[in-house]
Amino acid sequence: MNNGPLVFLAAFFALSASWFGFVLTPQIQIGRQQQETNIVNTAEMYPQLRPGIAHQGMEVYRANNCAACHSQQVGQTGVVVDVVLTETGTNLTAVDAVLKKIEGSMNVAGLAGGLPKTILSGATMDAADMLAKVLKKAGAKAETRLVSVGPDMARGWGLRRTVAADYLYDYPVMLGALRVGPDLANIALRSPDAGTHLNHLYAPQSVVSGSAMPSYRFLFETRKISGAPSPDALQLPKEFAPAAGFEIVPKSEARQLVAYLLSLHSDTPLYEAPMSAPVAPKPAAAK
Numbered sequence: 001m002n003n004g005p006l007v008f009l010a011a012f013f014a015l016s017a018s019w020f021g022f023v024l025t026p027q028i029q030i031g032r033q034q035q036e037t038n039i040v041n042t043a044e045m046y047p048q049l050r051p052g053i054a055h056q057g058m059e060v061y062r063a064n065n066c067a068a069c070h071s072q073q074v075g076q077t078g079v080v081v082d083v084v085l086t087e088t089g090t091n092l093t094a095v096d097a098v099l100k101k102i103e104g105s106m107n108v109a110g111l112a113g114g115l116p117k118t119i120l121s122g123a124t125m126d127a128a129d130m131l132a133k134v135l136k137k138a139g140a141k142a143e144t145r146l147v148s149v150g151p152d153m154a155r156g157w158g159l160r161r162t163v164a165a166d167y168l169y170d171y172p173v174m175l176g177a178l179r180v181g182p183d184l185a186n187i188a189l190r191s192p193d194a195g196t197h198l199n200h201l202y203a204p205q206s207v208v209s210g211s212a213m214p215s216y217r218f219l220f221e222t223r224k225i226s227g228a229p230s231p232d233a234l235q236l237p238k239e240f241a242p243a244a245g246f247e248i249v250p251k252s253e254a255r256q257l258v259a260y261l262l263s264l265h266s267d268t269p270l271y272e273a274p275m276s277a278p279v280a281p282k283p284a285a286a287k
Contacts, residue, residue: 046165046268046270047165047166047168047169047268049169050169050170050260050263051259051263053255053256053259054256054259054260054262054263055260056256056259056260057255057256057257057258057259057260057261057263058170058174058260059256060219060253060256060257060260061174061257061260061261062172062174064216064257066174066184067174067175067176067177068176068178068180069176069178069179069180069181069213070176070179070180070181070182070183070184071175071176071177071178071179071183071184071185072162072173072174072175072176072183072184072185072264073162073175073176073183073185074152074153074157074158074160074161074162074183074185074186074266075150075151075152075161076148076149076150076152076153076158076160076161077149077150077151078148078149078150079146079147079148079149079274079275080121080122080123080124080146080147080149081122081123081124081125081127081128081144081145081146081147082118082120082121082122082123082128082144082145082147082276083118083119083120083123083128083131083132083135083142083143083144083145084116084117084118084119084142084143084144084145085115085116085117085118085119085135085140085141085142086115086116086141086142086143087115087140087141088108088115088140089138089139089140089141090139091138091139091140092108094138094139095108095135095138095139095140096108097138098131098134098135098138098140099119102119102120102131103119116143118145119131119142121147122147122149125144128144129144132144145276146274146275146276147275147276148160148161148273148275152183155182155183156190157182157183157185157186157190158183158185158186158266158267159186159267159275160266160267160269160270160273160274160275161273162185162266162273163270163272163273165270165272166185166266180212181212181213184261184264185264185265185266186264186265186266186267187261187262187264187265188261188262188263188264188265189265189267192262194258194259194262195234195235197258197261197262198234198250198254198258199234199235199236199240200213201215201216201219201220201250201254201257201258202215202216202217202219202220202234202236202240202248202250202254203215203236203240205240206236206237206239206240216254219250219251219253219254219257220234220248220249220250220251220254221248221249221250221251222242222246222247222248223246223247223249224245224246225245225246225247229247230247230249232249232250233247233248233249234247234248234249234250236248
């Protein structure tokens, strides 16, 4: 019996099913995604197109295969809720009693000049809502805030997981598969100084002791100082600085790459990746 046609049909259907599952279905789901008003509590459009120099820097990032050692995808394992006290109200005795139930050493006097302040961390939504209601009954005001949790958040690499919308204007999307170096999806938030990035590209160990990252000195020009030093010259530690009378100046490719790095931040609250902004204490009143 000739089983050739049957084997062919089985292989054809297996490949077709794989194509439908791994190519066509994702294309239908997110391939036609467009910029939309999807930011929680605002009408702002997200994401925004990267500026021209940052877009050029994306090509420099790609050309130097930075994705071989860095990822651009933040994962999370769940969401917890923090309760933030914003106002103590006038019934301080009642509020004090609530705070002591949460933590024996916490009291209203210790909150002076420090509001808003997180008084409960890592709670479930039900527990957080219940505490907020108890505080409200005592005359205080409190907010519940969503906090994404997971190993990447613990490392300080992001405030929420990255989602498809974050990469809408990136082509190709350089998610990366290895983390020889840290994830860069939010590097602009962690390191917003352009000079630090330029120093890191030229001499990685001048910024991160023991860094395994190779030097990208070909993105810079070493030149003799003629007259006044260039305002763009790198400010390097002595052991990495050029010889006396010379300076290191970034080429256009280095500037473009740094502009791209400074455009990397996925910190916008989205309905598919909710979170709350970090709480900054109000400055103490002048005495």
